[in-house]
Amino acid sequence: MNDAHRGPVKRSVTIAGHRTSLSLEPEFWDALNTLANARKMSLAGLVAAIDEKRGRSNLSSELRIAVLKATKTDEI
Numbered sequence: 001m002n003d004a005h006r007g008p009v010k011r012s013v014t015i016a017g018h019r020t021s022l023s024l025e026p027e028f029w030d031a032l033n034t035l036a037n038a039r040k041m042s043l044a045g046l047v048a049a050i051d052e053k054r055g056r057s058n059l060s061s062e063l064r065i066a067v068l069k070a071t072k073t074d075e076i
Contacts, residue, residue: 015048022047022060031067034076 008023024032036046047063054062070076 013044013047015051022063024060024063028064028067031076032063035067035070038076
């Protein structure tokens, strides 16, 4: 298996009826899917919930922080 760093992957999600693109490393997309499953939510639902609480900060950054917090609390 190749351990080389993989760059960000861009995906589109719909939040509050609007389509937006997000760039995250594949490991973060995997972790967000795991977190969504743990919370019994869709990935889009999880992203929307995080977006709703984020204020003016960058959404991709908030998603990474959510993953970090979930790992620190053993949620995932």
